[in-house]
Amino acid sequence: MITILIILASIVFCMWFFQNQIVGHIGENFTTKNIKAVSKGIVFKDIYVDGSYGVQQII
DSSP: OOOHHHHHHHHHHHHTHHHHHHHHHHHHHHHHHHHHHOOOSSOOEEEEEEETTEEEOOO
């Protein structure tokens, strides 16, 4: 019983700790699918450009 509680607590902690990465990944996939559906073209991901504050990542 204690083992199951420890495993559940570990899962909840990992989900809380990595929440931003999980939500970001889901959002990127959702946006990519919608852009592809509208434009029927190629969608580039992780483009790096030089900006006034150094290198910036866009989509």
